[in-house]
Amino acid sequence: MGQTYFQKGFNLKNVVGPVLAQNYHSAVVDRLRALGNTAQAGSLRLKLAREFGFCYGVDRAVEYAYETRERFPDRRIFLSGEIIHNPDVNGRIEKLGIRILPEHPDPAERYADVTASDVVILPAFGVPVAEMECLRQKGCVLVDTTCGSVLNVWKNVHRYAREGFTAVIHGKHYHEETKATASQALTHEGGQYLCVRDRPEAEVVCGFIRGTVPTDVLRERFRHAASPDFDPERHLGRIGLANQTTMLMSESLEIQEMLRRAVTERYGEAALGERFRAFDTICSATQDRQDAVLRMLDEGGLGVMVVIGGYNSSNTQALARICSERLPTYHISGAEGIEDGGIRYRPVGGHDEVHADSWLPEGAVTVALTAGASTPNNVVGEVVERILALRGLRVEDLEAA
Numbered sequence: 001m002g003q004t005y006f007q008k009g010f011n012l013k014n015v016v017g018p019v020l021a022q023n024y025h026s027a028v029v030d031r032l033r034a035l036g037n038t039a040q041a042g043s044l045r046l047k048l049a050r051e052f053g054f055c056y057g058v059d060r061a062v063e064y065a066y067e068t069r070e071r072f073p074d075r076r077i078f079l080s081g082e083i084i085h086n087p088d089v090n091g092r093i094e095k096l097g098i099r100i101l102p103e104h105p106d107p108a109e110r111y112a113d114v115t116a117s118d119v120v121i122l123p124a125f126g127v128p129v130a131e132m133e134c135l136r137q138k139g140c141v142l143v144d145t146t147c148g149s150v151l152n153v154w155k156n157v158h159r160y161a162r163e164g165f166t167a168v169i170h171g172k173h174y175h176e177e178t179k180a181t182a183s184q185a186l187t188h189e190g191g192q193y194l195c196v197r198d199r200p201e202a203e204v205v206c207g208f209i210r211g212t213v214p215t216d217v218l219r220e221r222f223r224h225a226a227s228p229d230f231d232p233e234r235h236l237g238r239i240g241l242a243n244q245t246t247m248l249m250s251e252s253l254e255i256q257e258m259l260r261r262a263v264t265e266r267y268g269e270a271a272l273g274e275r276f277r278a279f280d281t282i283c284s285a286t287q288d289r290q291d292a293v294l295r296m297l298d299e300g301g302l303g304v305m306v307v308i309g310g311y312n313s314s315n316t317q318a319l320a321r322i323c324s325e326r327l328p329t330y331h332i333s334g335a336e337g338i339e340d341g342g343i344r345y346r347p348v349g350g351h352d353e354v355h356a357d358s359w360l361p362e363g364a365v366t367v368a369l370t371a372g373a374s375t376p377n378n379v380v381g382e383v384v385e386r387i388l389a390l391r392g393l394r395v396e397d398l399e400a401a
Helices: 013-024 027-034 056-071 087-095 129-138 148-162 176-185 199-210 215-221 249-267 269-275 284-299 314-324 377-390
Strands: 038-041 044-048 077-080 098-101 119-122 141-144 166-170 193-196 239-243 276-278 304-308 329-332 342-345 354-356 365-371
Touching (some): 013 056, 056 098, 056 119, 056 148, 087 098, 148 176, 166 249, 199 215, 249 269, 269 276, 284 365, 304 377, 314 365, 329 342, 365 377
Parallel strands (some): 044 365, 077 098, 166 239
């Protein structure tokens, strides 16, 4: 039997490279970069974050998907969910004849149509252990694009489980990455996990550790976000911190400190080493993009911020949260959100797209732009063109500010 598991692509970058460039390159973005990421056109000033868009892990995953189609032209190819959280990218991959499988709690149901002669691509988020086992049993070809930053988190979760620590994961329990990460803890006897989404949820855990929150309250709050046999009284005595790699770094650090203080108050400083572990596992690309928008905000002079990326992209949501605290911010999935009569966007913390009129101030204004790590340059460029068109301008009108 030939090789059925691939984690490093197929050495076909020279073949798929021109196609990737045609699909995702943007001359508009190139022009903005050449102008120092800040450009002027009439009374409109555009400022593009120094770090934005595709990260290495996303770039690699997308490239591997195109290579897979090239390597197996006559086979059925499936993708375990969206390869990344960007509708433009996923739409283009589907046009290659790659079928994206919807989520399902039962791996046997999710992969019911997959046979040994098929190919399955695993997304950058990774997949839960049970799904991997199901696919291995089928004997199909697996192309694993799991991001290295995610694999690094998994190593820490395994370490916690081996040493008898419950993995407390700062992340969304329903997110693909967090589900895959949490499943790693269960591969060890006695392994446990608890997913904490934000500071309010972390405060509930801290309250339980201090003895001020009853067990039944904590159980109810985290009934969908903990390991199947999770027992707070047994499993929160020794905890190790991990995180979904695309969360807000400042929040992860704050939650880490909240829990460290709670453990210290309950058990004393001398016991901290035996009861608390923490490692920084926020993706460097996620942090770079967050740092870049913070620098833009600190430099000042901005009128409005446009954040570009899939609505289900956690790292894009984090960028929008940072910006919304300082100036009017519009999170759009792509250029289609910018209309002659306004803008369609998703508010920070909201679940539905809304419409706003007169979002772009009259007269001289600086529009700042950034994009999540799963947003390709072509989408950023299309947004820039739409914004310019609102003032009757073209890309050719951009000049150094």
